[in-house]
Amino acid sequence: MRGSVDPPALDSTARSTEVAARSPLPFVLVNLAMSADGKIATANRAVSSFGSRRDFEHLLALRATADAVMCGARTVEADAVTLGPGPARFRRLRLRRGLAEYNLRVVVSGSGTLCPAAQVFRHRFSPIIVLTTQRAGRARLRRLEALADEVKVCGESEIDFHAALRWLRRAWEVRRLLCEGGGELNWALVRAGLVQELHLTVCPYVFGGRTAPTLAEGHGFEAVDLAPCFRLVSLKRVAEEAFLVFRRARSVGRSR
Ligand SMILES: NC(=O)c1ccc[n+]([C@@H]2O[C@H](COP(=O)([O-])OP(=O)(O)OC[C@H]3O[C@@H](n4cnc5c(N)ncnc54)[C@H](OP(=O)(O)O)[C@@H]3O)[C@@H](O)[C@H]2O)c1
Numbered sequence: 001m002r003g004s005v006d007p008p009a010l011d012s013t014a015r016s017t018e019v020a021a022r023s024p025l026p027f028v029l030v031n032l033a034m035s036a037d038g039k040i041a042t043a044n045r046a047v048s049s050f051g052s053r054r055d056f057e058h059l060l061a062l063r064a065t066a067d068a069v070m071c072g073a074r075t076v077e078a079d080a081v082t083l084g085p086g087p088a089r090f091r092r093l094r095l096r097r098g099l100a101e102y103n104l105r106v107v108v109s110g111s112g113t114l115c116p117a118a119q120v121f122r123h124r125f126s127p128i129i130v131l132t133t134q135r136a137g138r139a140r141l142r143r144l145e146a147l148a149d150e151v152k153v154c155g156e157s158e159i160d161f162h163a164a165l166r167w168l169r170r171a172w173e174v175r176r177l178l179c180e181g182g183g184e185l186n187w188a189l190v191r192a193g194l195v196q197e198l199h200l201t202v203c204p205y206v207f208g209g210r211t212a213p214t215l216a217e218g219h220g221f222e223a224v225d226l227a228p229c230f231r232l233v234s235l236k237r238v239a240e241e242a243f244l245v246f247r248r249a250r251s252v253g254r255s256r
Pocket residue numbers: 031032033034039040041045047048049071072073074075076078079108109110111112113114133157158159180181182183184185186188213217
């Protein structure tokens with residue numbers, strides 16, 4: 001494999017600090033592990049955590065650069081995620097970087113039907129913010145308010161992510177937002193043109209399955225020219241995994 005690489009998290013932090021200083025929106029990065037055939041879970045959703053220990057360290061290192069970590073409803077329900085910063089050494093790293101010791105946590109559910117038993121709600125080390133829509137209705141909103149530290153309605157039936165992210169920046173000072181999937185949430189962010197960086201770990205498995213989720217679900221773009229274009233800025237092999245960083249290209253032009 002070709003390529004020498006800067007540590008992606010640090011390189012990315014410097015860039016996002018620059019961008020965030022100028023923008024009313026947070027810098028958004030997506031981090032995911034995928035199989036060699038591009039799946040982020042098996043078709044039956046039973047397996048979604050398949051990266052190595054090195055990949056998990058990478059996830060924590062990236063969290064240690066972010067003000068907030070965000071996930072979709074189906075991910076926080078399916079996986080035993082806390083979305084927290086992990087062990088003390090990562091929390092010290094955060095403090096040295098001038099970040100809060102514990103990152104904020106953001107959960108997205110347009111319907112407001114989040115399972116209250118999800119792991120994320122059992123760990124109260126930092127505020128949990130739920131982004132939802134008017135679809136949630138009064139009763140669900142009340143239930144969400146009992147679960148989360150703040151519930152924000154952003155949109156009628158789908159989250160308006162431009163408005164939601166602007167609000168996160170203004171109300172919670174989120175400059176750097178790490179999205180950890182799943183595919184539906186990623187699609188909404190990609191479609192809205194909000195994703196600046198993709199951090200992908202390609203793992204040595206082939207899951208197959210036409211219904212297995214991938215990085216971005218939803219309807220998809222219908223032409224290459226409509227799809228956002230990214231530049232590969234970092235490529236690193238560690239044992240059998242490839243760690244890739246793509247950064248949003250400024251222009252839509254393609255080299256082929
Ligand atoms: N390999 C990895 O790194 C990785 C990482 C993360 C997840 N995963 C896997 O991915 C799978 C989950 O992915 P997924 O695509 O099914 O679900 P997801 O993106 O985690 O969650 C989807 C839900 O989020 C809410 N949502 C997303 N976009 C929205 C929008 N624009 N407006 C309103 N609500 C929105 C909706 O919640 P409501 O239905 O409540 O409205 C939607 O059903 C799981 O199997 C998980 O284990 C793998």
